[in-house]
Amino acid sequence: MTELSVSAVTIERGERPLFAPLTFSADAGALVRVTGENGAGKTTLLRALAGLTSVASGSIQWLNAPSAHYNGAKRVFIGHSNAMNESLSPYENLVFDSGVAGNSVTRVEVRAALARTGVAALIDRRVGSLSQGQKKRVALARLFLPGNETAAWLLDEPFVALDVATQALLASHIEAALAEGRIVVLTSHQRVDIRAANAIEVTLSAIKAPERLVANEAQA
């Protein structure tokens, strides 16, 4: 399945590198935990893995193709924002999400995806009227849409706004995804237990002043 290799990647914000050159690789079924202090660029790294942000140097390759190219190496990125229009229903939002990705989905399929995160009943409510936790769950339902069966998961703080039971549910979903051989990359302040045969920890250390160049070591 998806194989990820990150070599000597630096990302700049406002002409300043966020972290020292980063190298790691992940095989199918690997859980990649990205840690680091605030401002170290965790979200930016995830966005780069998703192909939303370009790297200043080095390369990110999914299945031996550069990150910006969508060659079937699919990945689902779920960021801080839930990426949903509040005037639309979960159904309309999810139909749009998969439609833009080139998949047409049926109402049954959308309902099934929402059921995986326990929000099938909300399918026709306005997103704007949902609670933070409900919104997050609807957003996470994207992981289970048809077309994303083999996609890698890129999750930025997925446990925020979720109650303990739902955190456990998500953790079990992640474990199942890993067992299917997907790569899951995740940042989290909460230490939620996830059993993974192949777990990689990537620690980013922020570069405050340009003088402080500390090499990042990715520990397998």
Place this chain on the structure above:
Amino acid sequence: MPRTEQQSNDRFNGKWFWRYASPAAFYPVAGTIEKLCWFLAISLTIIGLYIGFFRAPTDATQGEVYRVIYIHVPAAWMAMVIYLAMAFWCAIGLAFGTRLSFMMSHALAPTGAIMAAISLWTGALWGRPTWGTYWVWDARLTSTLILFFLYVGYIALAAAFDDKKKGDRASALIALVGAVNVPIIYFSVQWWNTLHQGASVRPGGSSMATIMLTAMMIMAFAFWAYCIAVAMNRLRTQIIERERSAAWIQSSVRK
């Protein structure tokens, strides 16, 4: 720490023409060009104005007021040329990602806007005694006004980004969009102009005495030299600003 210098050296080694695309390498070159152009600008201005005011005769139809053309026409030319130069550097910058190209474009823009403004102002002052009104919607004046708006848009857009790199690329794109549109705007304004009024009179006209033309051309070269000198100065300031943490800047600042 010499990040920038090293990085640019890595990137630019090998091909000779890339060498001066590095800000560090171009900084002293820009200084030399600037000095040379100041010399040219000042001496050409003195010569041009001397010929224009003390050698060129009074114009038979326009009287003395035609002497505005020695600055009006060069300013109008420079407004146009600088926009093209800007678009050129923006295209290079977007194509090759060379930071110096974006800086070059930023360095040119304010001078281009000033040239457009000067051209409009002198055009109005020339128009008053000639047409009897400060402003006519003449095709060329109108185009220069729109060109001025394009400069303002470019400068404002570049300034609206906190992330300088983003601002570079965003403003470069809008400069290119503008450059593609300039001929169309010019054509449409001309179309509109002939629709609403007859052909326009211009400062100078076609039957200019050779000596007037000579003075105007000398002034045009003086304007070129001035614009290059100012742009080089601004470029050097930008290099200092953006590379301020680089070692070579630090050593040249505190020597």
Place this chain on the structure above:
Amino acid sequence: MIWESWSAFWSMGGRGFFVWGSYGALLIAVIAELIALKRARNRALASAEDSHDA
């Protein structure tokens, strides 16, 4: 010399306002630009010093 006197030169055949208004505007613009350049340079140099001290 095509001018009979300096006052003839300054009056520009009665069009002095338009001619000198144009040249004056150019002069002001150039001076303003040069001052702006100088100030921008000083600011840049000061910030370069700062970033060394930091």
Place this chain on the structure above:
Amino acid sequence: MSLRIAAQAVFRREITLFARRKSDWANPLMFFLIVTSIFPFAVGSESERLRLIGIGVLFVGALLAAMLALPRLFDEDAKDGSLEHLLTSPEPLAVLILARVAAISLALALPLALATPAFALFYALPSEVAGILALTVVLAVPTLILIGAIASALLVAARGGAILTAVLVLPLTIPTLIFGAGAALKVLSGESPAAELALQVAYFLFALALCPLAAAAALRISTD
């Protein structure tokens, strides 16, 4: 096939949003009505005078009203994060932008064009002029939104978006303004507007060909 699905998804979503939030197209329409109705207070109410300025007022009013919809293009999506879906789509971004521009143009150009003949009554314009004006507004609004797509894509990441959008967009709409209003003026003076209409269509097609590509590049730059 998947490209069609993606473009349709974008188009449907915009139309759904317009149907749900009627203010998105009703507000520009109200703005258009108010702008066109305050001019007579400034210039006087004689029919002759109104007829002279009417075409210009209606045309500029329609363009300014359409400008109000430009934040709908990307700003809202950038705020709630759903712009990510467009950016990570495997389909060409320019086509998706074109689909969105098409939806917004449809939702705006139609009401504005339908309102134009009615508002032309304010300015004592003959009905054939009102008709041609509606036609040129139909062409001008999509042209403006196409050009506006570039500017609003760039301004997603910038400060002071709204005013800057006007500064960047309006100068580039001058050709469509000249040809569109020019066609109506020709009809007013009893001549054929064919040349102006042809040129306006040409400018629209030119914008149609280049703007989505430029807007896609702009969106990549500003969200990078």
